[in-house]
Amino acid sequence: MDNHKLSELLQRVSDGSCSVEEALKSLKHMPTETLEFACIDHHRHLRTGFPEVVFGENKSADQIAEIMIRMMKGTSVALATRVSSEKAEVVTGRVEGLIYHEQASMLVGNLVDGEDRGRGVIAVVAAGTSDIPVAEEALVTAGSLGNRVETLYDVGVAGIHRLLAGRELLEVATVLIVVAGMEGALPSVIGGLVDKPVVAVPTSVGYGTGFGGIAALLGMLNSCAPGVAVVNIDNGFGAGCMAAAINRK
Numbered sequence: 001m002d003n004h005k006l007s008e009l010l011q012r013v014s015d016g017s018c019s020v021e022e023a024l025k026s027l028k029h030m031p032t033e034t035l036e037f038a039c040i041d042h043h044r045h046l047r048t049g050f051p052e053v054v055f056g057e058n059k060s061a062d063q064i065a066e067i068m069i070r071m072m073k074g075t076s077v078a079l080a081t082r083v084s085s086e087k088a089e090v091v092t093g094r095v096e097g098l099i100y101h102e103q104a105s106m107l108v109g110n111l112v113d114g115e116d117r118g119r120g121v122i123a124v125v126a127a128g129t130s131d132i133p134v135a136e137e138a139l140v141t142a143g144s145l146g147n148r149v150e151t152l153y154d155v156g157v158a159g160i161h162r163l164l165a166g167r168e169l170l171e172v173a174t175v176l177i178v179v180a181g182m183e184g185a186l187p188s189v190i191g192g193l194v195d196k197p198v199v200a201v202p203t204s205v206g207y208g209t210g211f212g213g214i215a216a217l218l219g220m221l222n223s224c225a226p227g228v229a230v231v232n233i234d235n236g237f238g239a240g241c242m243a244a245a246i247n248r249k
Contacts, residue, residue, distance in 0.1 A: 049248070050145070050241055056107070057082035061090035068095050068109060077144050078109040081137065081237050104136035104236070108144050117146030118247040120174030124149060125163075125190065127156030127180035130205045134236040135179040138201065141240025142177070147247055157185045170194050175246045177239045181205025184216030191225025197246050200230045201239045 012018035052071060056064050064080055064087060071078040072095070083091070088100040088107060098109045122142050126135040132153055143149045150173070155163040163170075163186075170176065170193060179201040180186040187200035200223070202216035209215060213233035220230045231238040 049245070051077055051079065053237070054078075054080035054107075055082055056080045056084075056087060056105075061087040064107070065091045065094040068098065068107065072097065072109045076110055076112065078107075079141070079144055080107040081105065081141075083107050101136065101140045103133055104140040105133065106137060106140045108140065111144060112146070116148060117249060118148060118174065118244070119249050120148070120247060121169075121172060122147050122149045122243045122247055123169050123173035123176045124151045125155060125166075125170075125176060125178045125186070126151070126153045127178075127182070127186045128205065129154050131179045131181055131203045134201060134203045134234050135177070137236030138177045138179065138240040138243070139236075141237050142244050142247075145240070145244040147244055155186075156180065156182075157189055160189070163189070167193075175199065175243045177201060177236075177243050179203060179236065179239075180220075181213065181216050182210060184219035187220050187228050187230075188223040188225045191223060191228040194227075196227070197243075198225070198228045199239045199242050199246075200228050201236060202230070202233050204234055 013020060054064055054067050064083065068078055068080060068091065083105055085102055091107060092098045092100055095109070098107050099111065100107055124135050124139045126132050135151070135153065139149050139151060150169055152166040152169050155166055170190060173196065175197045176190060176194065177199045178187040178190050181203035182205065184202050187198050191198045200220040202213045202220055204213035206215065217230065217233055220228065229242070231242065
């Protein structure tokens with residue numbers, strides 16, 4: 001449940017269109033709902049501004065489906081990350097109203113079209129085409145949380161002219177999510193060009209001495225550009241949430 005849904009319920013009780021008993025029934029499983037394999041936090045959105053989110057990588061399709069069914073009854077938006085296409089096929093077959101974003105490996109339900117909770121545009125910038133899956137996770141996350149999101153892909157430092165050609169988006173964005181693997185230089189470059197926060201996302205893209213994204217992570221953590229903050233390797237979801245928090249009205 002979020003502030004909007006709770007306010008709506010209380011207003012209905014106040015104007016008599018919903019009885020106290022009906023309201024209590026709606027709040028029956030608040031703030032948590034315990035399943036055999038999970039404890040769902042329905043009040044997380046009220047406390048933090050972010051809904052409970054399912055990390056699907058090590059869960060079965062049946063577990064994801066059961067959690068999503070319960071979440072969609074009690075929250076404005078329901079999200080699941082790291083969901084393979086095979087699991088998504090099973091879950092969407094069981095749970096009506098879910099949308100699967102294949103590149104982002106995310107399931108989204110209860111999405112409110114046209115909702116804009118942000119102060120401005122969040123720009124998602126990816127260094128290379130191989131970084132797009134992580135960038136898409138950030139994009140779907142930020143967009144599902146009610147933000148306007150625009151993208152600039154395959155503009156890494158190996159061809160810096162491509163980035164400069166997209167300078168207009170860098171200048172109008174309120175916050176930028178910059179995704180890069182290899183040596184992870186792109187956030188530092190962008191951080192030296194803009195006067196707004198940069199959320200840097202290292203990816204596990206790269207050859208042997210990239211050490212699965214550790215080289216990019218260390219490069220970003222050692223950035224000399226001001227205003228650059230770093231999330232974990234391949235954590236597009238975390239970057240989307242951080243950008244959404246910065247962009248809140």
